[in-house]
Amino acid sequence: MTPRPERGEMVPMVFDGAMVDDETVAAQGQGVPRLAFPRWRAVVGVAGDRVRAAVRCPAVVHARSVARYRVRQAPRDAVRLSWFLVRGVGRWGAKGWRWASHADLRADARAARLAGDVQARRTAQETIRADARVRWARAGGVVRRVAVGAAVATVVLVLLALGEMVAGREVMPGWLRAVYAVRDAIGHGVAVGWPWVWRSTVCALVCAAVWEGRDRTPGASWITRPDRDDDGSWVDERMISKALAHLGIAPLNAFLRGGGELVYTVPARRDGDGTHARIRLPLGVTADMVCDRRRVLAGNLGRASLETWPTTGEEDGVLDLWVADKGTLSGGAGGWPLLHEGTVDVFDGVPVGLSQRGVVVAPPLPESNWLIGGRPGQGKTNLLRVLLLGAALDPTCELWVFVMGESPDFEPLRPRLSRYRMGLDDTVAADAVRALEDLCAEMERRGRILGEQPGRPPKVSRRLADKPALGLHPLIMSIDECHELFQHPRYGKSAEEFAVRLIKRGRKYGIVLLLATQSPTKDSIPREVTRNVSCGAAFAVADHIANDGLLGSGRYRAGIRATELRMRTDRGTCVAVGVTDATFELVRTFYVPFEDGADLVTPVVVRALEHMASTSRTMTAREPIPEIMAAPVDHLEDIHSVIGDEPRVRTQVVLARLAAHNPGEYEPWSARDLRAALLRHGVHSYKSDGAMVVRVADVVSALARRPQAIGVDEDAADVPADDREAGGTQGVIPASSGRLSPSRSLRKGPSQGGPSQTDDEPANGPHRHLDGRSADSLPPDVGAS
Numbered sequence: 001m002t003p004r005p006e007r008g009e010m011v012p013m014v015f016d017g018a019m020v021d022d023e024t025v026a027a028q029g030q031g032v033p034r035l036a037f038p039r040w041r042a043v044v045g046v047a048g049d050r051v052r053a054a055v056r057c058p059a060v061v062h063a064r065s066v067a068r069y070r071v072r073q074a075p076r077d078a079v080r081l082s083w084f085l086v087r088g089v090g091r092w093g094a095k096g097w098r099w100a101s102h103a104d105l106r107a108d109a110r111a112a113r114l115a116g117d118v119q120a121r122r123t124a125q126e127t128i129r130a131d132a133r134v135r136w137a138r139a140g141g142v143v144r145r146v147a148v149g150a151a152v153a154t155v156v157l158v159l160l161a162l163g164e165m166v167a168g169r170e171v172m173p174g175w176l177r178a179v180y181a182v183r184d185a186i187g188h189g190v191a192v193g194w195p196w197v198w199r200s201t202v203c204a205l206v207c208a209a210v211w212e213g214r215d216r217t218p219g220a221s222w223i224t225r226p227d228r229d230d231d232g233s234w235v236d237e238r239m240i241s242k243a244l245a246h247l248g249i250a251p252l253n254a255f256l257r258g259g260g261e262l263v264y265t266v267p268a269r270r271d272g273d274g275t276h277a278r279i280r281l282p283l284g285v286t287a288d289m290v291c292d293r294r295r296v297l298a299g300n301l302g303r304a305s306l307e308t309w310p311t312t313g314e315e316d317g318v319l320d321l322w323v324a325d326k327g328t329l330s331g332g333a334g335g336w337p338l339l340h341e342g343t344v345d346v347f348d349g350v351p352v353g354l355s356q357r358g359v360v361v362a363p364p365l366p367e368s369n370w371l372i373g374g375r376p377g378q379g380k381t382n383l384l385r386v387l388l389l390g391a392a393l394d395p396t397c398e399l400w401v402f403v404m405g406e407s408p409d410f411e412p413l414r415p416r417l418s419r420y421r422m423g424l425d426d427t428v429a430a431d432a433v434r435a436l437e438d439l440c441a442e443m444e445r446r447g448r449i450l451g452e453q454p455g456r457p458p459k460v461s462r463r464l465a466d467k468p469a470l471g472l473h474p475l476i477m478s479i480d481e482c483h484e485l486f487q488h489p490r491y492g493k494s495a496e497e498f499a500v501r502l503i504k505r506g507r508k509y510g511i512v513l514l515l516a517t518q519s520p521t522k523d524s525i526p527r528e529v530t531r532n533v534s535c536g537a538a539f540a541v542a543d544h545i546a547n548d549g550l551l552g553s554g555r556y557r558a559g560i561r562a563t564e565l566r567m568r569t570d571r572g573t574c575v576a577v578g579v580t581d582a583t584f585e586l587v588r589t590f591y592v593p594f595e596d597g598a599d600l601v602t603p604v605v606v607r608a609l610e611h612m613a614s615t616s617r618t619m620t621a622r623e624p625i626p627e628i629m630a631a632p633v634d635h636l637e638d639i640h641s642v643i644g645d646e647p648r649v650r651t652q653v654v655l656a657r658l659a660a661h662n663p664g665e666y667e668p669w670s671a672r673d674l675r676a677a678l679l680r681h682g683v684h685s686y687k688s689d690g691a692m693v694v695r696v697a698d699v700v701s702a703l704a705r706r707p708q709a710i711g712v713d714e715d716a717a718d719v720p721a722d723d724r725e726a727g728g729t730q731g732v733i734p735a736s737s738g739r740l741s742p743s744r745s746l747r748k749g750p751s752q753g754g755p756s757q758t759d760d761e762p763a764n765g766p767h768r769h770l771d772g773r774s775a776d777s778l779p780p781d782v783g784a785s
Ligand SMILES: Nc1ncnc2c1ncn2[C@@H]1O[C@H](COP(=O)(O)OP(=O)(O)OP(=O)(O)O)[C@@H](O)[C@H]1O
Pocket: 332, 374, 375, 376, 377, 378, 379, 380, 381, 382, 383, 518, 571, 572, 573, 588, 589, 590, 591, 595
């Protein structure tokens, strides 16, 4: 008995055990089987792995699933085949009866009688009679030929038999013996082959009857199709027809129920990572009716909605269907092919992503303008950055970037940009509009230069772009969050006007506009812009308005829908039009990270700059021409001129006259703007007869008081530096563009709040002088010289 432990004393617990010595251990060890042939086991293991891999390969898995399915379905198939046989014989009977009774012609005659069409009825009856006569004549001819043939054969056989009876074959001449040999061979062949002939005839008839009685419902199948629980289900015409038959479209259902068969103008065939088919739909059915039921169609085909793309073909009644292989669209596009090496020719194309077919989408930049949009955080900026990085790797491209918001997304590109502004303040909008205006002027210049070239080439080509003296290099301007610019109360209208001009006409001149927005509605992006851009890229959007705003009107109805893209899940994937010859592409964009400390953009920019430094084919090899600046507007002078000699004028009248005098500048002005402009010069407005007025004497004395510094914006001069609107990020000239000559300002700096030079700007900085004049890399107007 175990003694009871004292309270608090530690006692070891024993569960079970036995004492063993070394000999016992050695003896037990001998009983354990040892690995006699480890190498053999390794060989068997490798072979086993190979067999397992082969068994798991898709073709074998597919074959196994078909075989399993067939075995499962065998009893059902036997019953169905019997039923087909009976139904086939029945159908033959019915056909025979219709033929014998001239049922089709009689139906025509009946229809003509009901319609009261005597002539048609008479024609049908005559046709029946003539048909019957021809038939009997033909049957008589056949019977006659058979009877004559049988009689001749019988006579020949009887004569041969008699001849053989009267005289033995031995005495017959050689040729006659040969005739008897042929007769015997034929007789023998018939005796041996007859049981097989009738058996195979019966088999053929049964097969033909089963075929005749087969199920003709669309998608009906009983030979090779496994059911949908097979995870490798594929798409063929039968599956498509079956899926279409269950969409709930009444005219389509009626057509298929009536035994109609859909016409596949392009039969289902492999197309990239999916299957493509083109189907002519029956009367009363249009492709957009199918597009509207896309989710049901996807479900019927066993695919996700994003994997099923029904679109309108070349006619409304033609359905273009592309179905992705299961799961192929869920992976990203992978790394950008130019991330670590390579250069770009923008005339050949910039790789931006993979299409639904798994091929690289690389649209050329010249002759196109882009509108990129979608809900926040879906990858617009990344796509814009990829396009710009691609262009940066072409040393002949000049890049301008404007970001209408506080966002560092394009900071790493800065050294490669000729103009760069970022920020929310008005000066950024002002500079963006000025850049658009400059591009319009540049477009005119390029038009002249092209006209002077031998053969008057219609557009800028690679060859012309490579001639530095002409200054026809690709000029790419990008505006991120462009809705902010187009909706700007002061600059929006001018921005719209210039942008529309550029989009409509810049195409030929190597000038490209890249616009990105979160808000592609008709209020935020001018209609003329959405209508005329050639490339639209829509990431996940909320509704058909945004969809059509980006991709062009009617696209949603035609089934080209970015509304199907899911927020977050499909981040980086967009529906794009105009980027290839196809009606649309589902592009999984390449991702070049610039976030959370990861920056793969900078190395590409460094590479681009190094490439520019090492080649003579750069846009900076040309002589620059200065930025064409907006003419300064002298508000006080303008106010004075519209007041004229009147002692005092109501502010509303001053505003109206100013708007008439310079609509671009003053149309957006409100009474508050006018008051602020006057106050900057110490001029107050007063109330007189219940209305606010401006007195001419005050304006004249303010004019006399103000400094006469030439080239200094007097508004800015009146305002203490600290009170001025914070300037956005200044534009910079690429580091490698040190050859730029000093600017030759055509006009004076901006009218108000022009960006001031900041201390932290790089030495080669924006090259913008304090008087608002700046250099840029546009070439000189050689056409004018
Ligand atoms: N092609 C892509 N592949 C993988 N992830 C991507 C891709 N494009 C974008 N993303 C992810 O989506 C995030 C948002 O991307 P991006 O900033 O380009 O979106 P956005 O639409 O411009 O957003 P916002 O409208 O807020 O500016 C990125 O930080 C990145 O994580």
